Amino acid sequence: MRVAFQGEPGAYSEQAVFEYFGEVETVPCESFDVMFDSVASGKSDAALAPIENSLAGSIHQNYDLLLRHSLHITGEYFLRVRHCLIANHGVKKEELKKAISHPQALGQCAGYLHSCGIKAEQVYDTAGSVKMLKESGARDTAAIASKRAAKLYGMQILEEGIEDNAENYTRFLAVQREPVAPQGNAKTSIVFTLKNVPGSLFKAMSVFALRDIDLTKIESRPLAGKPWEYLFYIDFLGSINEEPAKRALDHLGEYAIMLRVLGSYPRFIP
Amino acid sequence: MRVAFQGEPGAYSEQAVFEYFGEVETVPCESFDVMFDSVASGKSDAALAPIENSLAGSIHQNYDLLLRHSLHITGEYFLRVRHCLIANHGVKKEELKKAISHPQALGQCAGYLHSCGIKAEQVYDTAGSVKMLKESGARDTAAIASKRAAKLYGMQILEEGIEDNAENYTRFLAVQREPVAPQGNAKTSIVFTLKNVPGSLFKAMSVFALRDIDLTKIESRPLAGKPWEYLFYIDFLGSINEEPAKRALDHLGEYAIMLRVLGSYPRFIP
Numbered sequence: 001m002r003v004a005f006q007g008e009p010g011a012y013s014e015q016a017v018f019e020y021f022g023e024v025e026t027v028p029c030e031s032f033d034v035m036f037d038s039v040a041s042g043k044s045d046a047a048l049a050p051i052e053n054s055l056a057g058s059i060h061q062n063y064d065l066l067l068r069h070s071l072h073i074t075g076e077y078f079l080r081v082r083h084c085l086i087a088n089h090g091v092k093k094e095e096l097k098k099a100i101s102h103p104q105a106l107g108q109c110a111g112y113l114h115s116c117g118i119k120a121e122q123v124y125d126t127a128g129s130v131k132m133l134k135e136s137g138a139r140d141t142a143a144i145a146s147k148r149a150a151k152l153y154g155m156q157i158l159e160e161g162i163e164d165n166a167e168n169y170t171r172f173l174a175v176q177r178e179p180v181a182p183q184g185n186a187k188t189s190i191v192f193t194l195k196n197v198p199g200s201l202f203k204a205m206s207v208f209a210l211r212d213i214d215l216t217k218i219e220s221r222p223l224a225g226k227p228w229e230y231l232f233y234i235d236f237l238g239s240i241n242e243e244p245a246k247r248a249l250d251h252l253g254e255y256a257i258m259l260r261v262l263g264s265y266p267r268f269i270p
Numbered sequence: 271m272r273v274a275f276q277g278e279p280g281a282y283s284e285q286a287v288f289e290y291f292g293e294v295e296t297v298p299c300e301s302f303d304v305m306f307d308s309v310a311s312g313k314s315d316a317a318l319a320p321i322e323n324s325l326a327g328s329i330h331q332n333y334d335l336l337l338r339h340s341l342h343i344t345g346e347y348f349l350r351v352r353h354c355l356i357a358n359h360g361v362k363k364e365e366l367k368k369a370i371s372h373p374q375a376l377g378q379c380a381g382y383l384h385s386c387g388i389k390a391e392q393v394y395d396t397a398g399s400v401k402m403l404k405e406s407g408a409r410d411t412a413a414i415a416s417k418r419a420a421k422l423y424g425m426q427i428l429e430e431g432i433e434d435n436a437e438n439y440t441r442f443l444a445v446q447r448e449p450v451a452p453q454g455n456a457k458t459s460i461v462f463t464l465k466n467v468p469g470s471l472f473k474a475m476s477v478f479a480l481r482d483i484d485l486t487k488i489e490s491r492p493l494a495g496k497p498w499e500y501l502f503y504i505d506f507l508g509s510i511n512e513e514p515a516k517r518a519l520d521h522l523g524e525y526a527i528m529l530r531v532l533g534s535y536p537r538f539i540p
Contacts, residue, residue, distance in 0.1 A: 031377055031380065033380075052327075053330075054330070054491075054492075055330055055331050055334075056327075056329065056330060056331065057322075057326075057327040057328035057329055057330045058327035058328060058489075059326065059327055060323075060324070060325055060326060060327045061325050061326065064325075102394075103394055103395075107301055110301065110303075122394035122395070123394060124372075124373055124392035124393060124394055125373075125392065196484075197484075198478075198479070198482045198483065198484045199479040199482065201475065201485060201488065202472075202475050202476065202478075202479035205471065205472050205475060206472065208468075208472075209468070209469040209472035212468045212469065213468065214466075214467075214468045215471060215490070216490075216492075217490055218471065218488060218489070218490045219328075219488070219489045219490065220485070220486075220487055220488045220489065221324075222324075222486075
């Protein structure tokens with residue numbers, strides 16, 4: 001099985017691929033577009049796309065790509081983002097003067113670095129910082145990246161989980177060419193648009209509330225170039241193979257200008 | 271007036287400060303935390319915080335900071351993100367072999383660069399790429415950054431608006447220590463939490479629907495460490511100084527575990 005992800009080898013997304021799919025072949029892609037194309041064209045069997053981060057929010061671009069392609073969500077995975085302090089072999093923490101990584105990773109470890117008296121220096125990529133550090137052989141410098149990146153470049157992990165906020169999760173969606181038919185504990189993701197008149201969303205939500213269907217996500221997004229229409233993302237518990245969800249979506253179809261089921265899939269249980 | 275923003279001089283956020291506040295003194299901050307502290311402590315009179323981008327989604331971290339501080343939203347601004355191709359003086363577009371910038375900016379101009387036969391090379395910052403280019407004096411290289419960054423470093427703009435997707439907007443919120451009392455066309459931003467039982471959000475939304483109050487944003491966010499509670503962000507048209515909004519919030523208070531008004535402020539009219 002070949003699974004596409006966005007980023008360089010050793011990226012957090014690649015780590016998520018191994019944790020979710022097991023021992024598969026990974027296909028690094030330079031952008032989300034390339035990653036979706038890789039699945040659509042058959043070059044990859046699946047992609048694992050980050051869709052929201054607990055600190056940074058939803059990644060609209062991947063919703064756009066789901067709408068543009070005829071692909072299906074077949075699963076979800078929550079990755080706890082655990083940053084590692086990585087150094088060349090034999091280096092001790094006391095020797096460190098600076099740490100290099102992507103600005104976002106440095107920012108998420110700012111308190112830790114400050115308490116250790118280590119200066120932060122920005123580079124463009126987390127996994128890339130490990131590669132750079134290995135090539136330089138520097139003993140006063142650490143990289144901040146995933147466990148996977150340390151393993152890939154055969155480097156030493158001095159400390160794991162150095163992020164200041166432990167509640168740093170990224171939710172990924174598995175995307176494939178064929179839908180799955182989940183049984184039992186399932187989740188369904190839909191996208192729809194409504195006329196922007198007062199109460200329209202309220203009506204739309206009544207189709208779920210009247211059937212005691214539990215929503216796990218709702219998000220509105222103004223439609224580019226159409227200031228009077230909104231796009232809504234909703235995730236709810238249940239599968240489109242079950243009667244209540246089927247009826248709710250039929251009912252929603254009466255109000256929605258556009259309605260698309262992105263997929264029903266097994267719910268992630270930590 | 272001193273206005274804090276996150277980033278280096280020449281960042282898109284600084285451009286937004288000048289467009290929204292006019293000719294003020296800007297205070298560059300290395301992180302969103304530092305930016306909020308700058309206003310809370312009185313070092314700055316206001317901050318302009320990015321809260322959502324049309325392609326990248328909401329920036330949850332700034333919602334977290336709004337909740338942590340007793341500050342008020344006093345206005346909003348939408349910045350159209352227009353990337354510029356920037357070069358040293360006298361350089362012609364035909365001489366260019368590569369472009370340097372932040373990975374996100376390079377990604378948003380990937381189609382343009384490809385069509386011009388220009389290779390992309392990642393650096394950590396948009397404004398920083400202009401500074402680097404100036405220092406190197408290179409004639410085969412361009413930087414991709416804001417108009418403001420080109421002006422700041424006295425560099426030449428070869429082309430403006432080179433992003434592939436023209437619908438690239440960032441919404442900013444002005445944040446100050448004292449609330450404003452808007453008259454007329456106002457917007458109000460609130461945050462609240464609900465028990466995660468089926469239909470709870472439906473009830474919460476009824477307080478607006480029953481009063482014909484129009485929502486312009488709704489977003490759910492699972493609460494870190496509390497899997498059965500959700501945080502909701504809602505923006506609606508109207509001011510808390512008006513009767514219908516006052517009554518709706520009173521009514522919402524009956525269901526919500528926590529409810530906080532982040533501010534009522536004049537709605538941005540493009």
